[in-house]
Amino acid sequence: MNAVKSRSYITVLLHILVWMLFSFVLLFYMPLTWSIEVPYQLWIKQGCELVFLITIFYVNSGILVPKLLLRNNSLGYLLAIVGFVIVGTVMVRYLDNILNLAVLITEAFHKIGITKLPRHNDKLDIFLIMMILLIIGISTSVTLIQKWQANKQLQEALEKDRIGSELSFLKAQINPHFFFNTLNNIYALTHVDVEKSRNALHKLSRMMRYLLYDTQAGSTPLSKEVSFIVDYIELMKLRLNDTTKVIFEGPLINNDIQIAPMLFLPYIENAFKHGVSSTSSSVISIELSMEENTLEMKVQNSIFNENAEIADNYGGIGLTNTKRRLDLLYPGKHTFSAGKTEDTNEFIVHLTLMLDDTELYSGRR
Incomplete structure (x- = not known):
């Protein structure tokens, strides 16, 4: 029981550490590479993206993989992934519009003398799409490994029970024969x-x-x-x-x-x-x-x-x-x-x- 609790604690700790790493990448690393005063609206957008990625991870792990992928519904699983990409793209465009991020970031660059900014694809956020696919890949791999380990433990437990039953049967075959011979020997000895x-x-x-x-x-x-x-x-x-x-x-x-x-x-x-x-x-x-x-x-x-x-x-x-x-x-x-x-x-x-x-x-x- 203590071993099970220890594994649960370790699993929770690993999840926290991984999400801390993704939080740093989304919330701090990219804005720190810019030489501008980052508007707070960008932090809001990045925070929403992080929550969206966390949601994808656990929905994929808890629902999509066991309900679709492990039941050989590959088409439904692929459609769900496409749906995540579409929802993520729509969400980013919606946040950009309501937070007016394009204008705010352009003004921030103008303040430091940068007037020519690289063109941005308003239709697709390639970085977000790559992050979605990465999270889905990690989530799927972790879930499949856990499923494999659970199946292996179950098979080992069943094999152990089967071996125990077979050994009990073999032992039951050994003992009666031995006692049968020994009692015959003792019976013969009582006459001598x-x-x-x-x-x-x-x-x-x-x-x-x-x-x-x-x-x-x-x-x-x-x-x-x-x-x-x-x-x-x-x-x-x-x-x-x-x-x-x-x-x-x-x-x-x-x-x-x-x-x-x-x-x-x-x-x-x-x-x-x-x-x-x-x-x-x-x-x-x-x-x-x-x-x-x-x-x-x-x-x-x-x-x-x-x-x-x-x-x-x-x-x-x-x-x-x-x-x-x-x-x-x-x-x-x-x-x-x-x-x-x-x-x-x-x-x-x-x-x-x-x-x-x-x-x-x-x-x-």
């Missing part, structure tokens, strides 16, 4: 080890609390997201046997930056889905690293299902949706690659986020 199942339920409740209360703002501290990933990995390891080795390397967090919540989980969940075998040895490697303004994630897992080579089902939401989420959250500030290596039977996901200063410093205390 009750104490471990209790610990697993505690971890799950902590993760649910994180999702319900810590991710609603659309961003979350990196430390909490890492803790969430650790809890998820620990829950998934409960159902694994000795043939699967899970390696996790977290980043050294000096400054707790803000990132989008649940950003890495689909790729980690995919690694557990396709990288686990009950008979063959496998390795799941998850690495998060942070260097200056770059956050990097690398997930690597063995492949036992040839269909996983396509890898179009990340965490139950689809590779297309996960890429779309990255495009919405970090447009132009991320790199992403996913695919099977040629020399080894492994699938590697590599994601790099380039964070700006707002994200880097928003998490600092």
Whole structure:
């Protein structure tokens, strides 16, 4: 609200300064170039012209441009401009006649010895016409720029709402699938080890609390997201046997930056889905690293299902949706690659986020 008021004050101040400049040109500059005693009637005429120009500016800005030009009524707009020129010309001739300016200025020049004056076109005041066209040009340009800025702000607001809705939908797709898998794991564990199942339920409740209360703002501290990933990995390891080795390397967090919540989980969940075998040895490697303004994630897992080579089902939401989420959250500030290596039977996901200063410093205390 304060920012809006500040912009309004600045706009009003700019208008005042511009009209002060035009006032100086019309009321002072031209008469000062004459070496005569300027009759006061000339000031009256120039003042009327200034009021006329101000009227043109705001009538054009508030009525003609939005009602005619922006509605593709170019002919009506041109006729209105011609009408301004005609009214201005008639007004000047009328003022010259009732104020008797031609005689007064001639007498003023005669007093200083100038008897031969340049011929003046009584029909057209070229200076006034040029001023009218200049004012209309400035008024039209300012109005069109303001309209463009308003449309841009509206589009940005609509795009922001659309992105928020789409991200909410994507997030809603991620969370139920994750809980469905985790609850199945805990259910299976209750038949084997009750104490471990209790610990697993505690971890799950902590993760649910994180999702319900810590991710609603659309961003979350990196430390909490890492803790969430650790809890998820620990829950998934409960159902694994000795043939699967899970390696996790977290980043050294000096400054707790803000990132989008649940950003890495689909790729980690995919690694557990396709990288686990009950008979063959496998390795799941998850690495998060942070260097200056770059956050990097690398997930690597063995492949036992040839269909996983396509890898179009990340965490139950689809590779297309996960890429779309990255495009919405970090447009132009991320790199992403996913695919099977040629020399080894492994699938590697590599994601790099380039964070700006707002994200880097928003998490600092």
